Amino acid sequence: xxxxxxxxxxxxxxxxxxxxxxxxxxxxxxxxxxxxxxxxxxxxxxxxxxxxxxxxxxxxxxxxxxxxxxxxxxxxxxxxxxxxxxxxxxxxxxxxxxxxxxxxxxxxxxxxxxxxxxxxxxxxxxxxxxxxxxxxxxxxxxxxxxxxxxxxxxxxxxxxxxxxxxxxxxxxxxxxxxxxxxxxxxxxxxxxxxxxxxxxxxxxxxxxxxxxxxxxxxxxxxxxxxxxxxxxxxxxxxxxxxxxxxxxxxxxxxxxxxxxxxxxxxxxxxxxxxxxxxxxxxxxxxxxxxxxxxxxxxxxxxxxxxxxxxxxxxxxxxxxxxxxxxxxxxxxxxxxxxxxxxxxxx
Numbered sequence: 435x436x437x438x439x440x441x442x443x444x445x446x447x448x449x450x451x452x453x454x455x456x457x458x459x460x461x462x463x464x465x466x467x468x469x470x471x472x473x474x475x476x477x478x479x480x481x482x483x484x485x486x487x488x489x490x491x492x493x494x495x496x497x498x499x500x501x502x503x504x505x506x507x508x509x510x511x512x513x514x515x516x517x518x519x520x521x522x523x524x525x526x527x528x529x530x531x532x533x534x535x536x537x538x539x540x541x542x543x544x545x546x547x548x549x550x551x552x553x554x555x556x557x558x559x560x561x562x563x564x565x566x567x568x569x570x571x572x573x574x575x576x577x578x579x580x581x582x583x584x585x586x587x588x589x590x591x592x593x594x595x596x597x598x599x600x601x602x603x604x605x606x607x608x609x610x611x612x613x614x615x616x617x618x619x620x621x622x623x624x625x626x627x628x629x630x631x632x633x634x635x636x637x638x639x640x641x642x643x644x645x646x647x648x649x650x651x652x653x654x655x656x657x658x659x660x661x662x663x664x665x666x667x668x669x670x671x672x673x674x675x676x677x678x679x680x681x682x683x684x685x686x687x688x689x690x691x692x693x694x695x696x697x698x699x700x701x702x703x704x705x706x707x708x709x710x711x712x713x714x715x716x717x718x719x720x721x722x723x724x725x726x727x728x729x730x731x732x733x734x735x736x737x738x739x740x741x742x743x744x745x746x747x748x749x750x751x752x753x754x755x756x757x758x759x760x761x762x763x764x765x766x767x768x769x770x771x772x773x774x775x776x777x778x779x780x
Contacts, residue, residue, distance in 0.1 A: 442506030442527035447625035546594035699727035701745030
């Protein structure tokens with residue numbers, strides 16, 4: 435089991451629920467936009483948010499934003515140790531650095547001292563574009579060079595007394611990412627932040643992340659996740675929640691079972707499933723809802739659903755835990771079924 439680490443008001447590792455992260459496309463110094471985004475994303479299920487810190491204005495914005503929101507905020511800094519220290523002093527709940535590009539051991543020590551003083555954790559990230567040359571020369575481009583490169587940077591922070599560390603070893607190649615995380619999981623008990631980086635646009639990116647992140651979570655590897663997409667940040671959070679829900683690792687919200695339909699289906703099951711998905715998108719209570727194509731298999735196949743609906747020729751049957759509780763006209767099914775959903779929330 436991984437080590438527990440505190441980030442702001444949340445905890446990762448040590449068997450805690452897998453936390454959902456994302457990275458904003460806004461500058462954190464654009465406080466109004468950032469605040470509105472955080473309120474929206476927290477409602478969707480975001481646990482931790484990361485921001486690029488590019489100048490002093492960004493570094494000093496954390497303290498203002500932390501007065502407005504209670505979600506942990508992470509500062510992502512490269513090449514400038516002074517900005518890292520300013521972000522720490524400014525109230526960042528965690529920083530993400532690559533010690534190898536921060537400018538030498540004296541600079542690493544300065545950041546380490548600030549981190550220890552503020553009592554916040556550090557994420558050390560290695561990816562296929564930042565592998566140390568010595569490991570590439572020794573091992574080639576594979577999971578070992580990626581993992582050992584990250585561990586070298588971890589060791590540098592440990593040298594200066596930092597022990598609250600989160601590690602990531604991301605790759606855009608799904609197989610390599612999985613192997614790298616499997617490798618590093620055997621070498622350390624620090625929490626691991628999972629992701630397939632540069633995964634692409636939404637459709638293909640979700641598939642790649644689901645395969646990589648899902649494969650690792652099923653093996654008990656990973657403590658936080660980010661679904662990296664070339665899409666709106668909201669889509670990253672929704673996708674992450676969906677991946678965790680599919681693995682029964684998300685204890686909030688609605689899980690929808692929807693029939694792929696066949697020739698027996700005599701109603702617009704697919705369109706109705708989408709309406710149910712939209713209607714329940716912001717519900718926090720854990721519910722399992724089934725939308726099935728026909729009554730032949732519907733209640734039986736989805737008997738573990740808290741609530742379900744299945745279509746027939748002239749009506750739809752609404753069922754609870756596999757038992758039909760009412761039959762309604764197709765024209766009334768949305769009103770009747772949404773009413774039953776509302777009852778479940780009382």
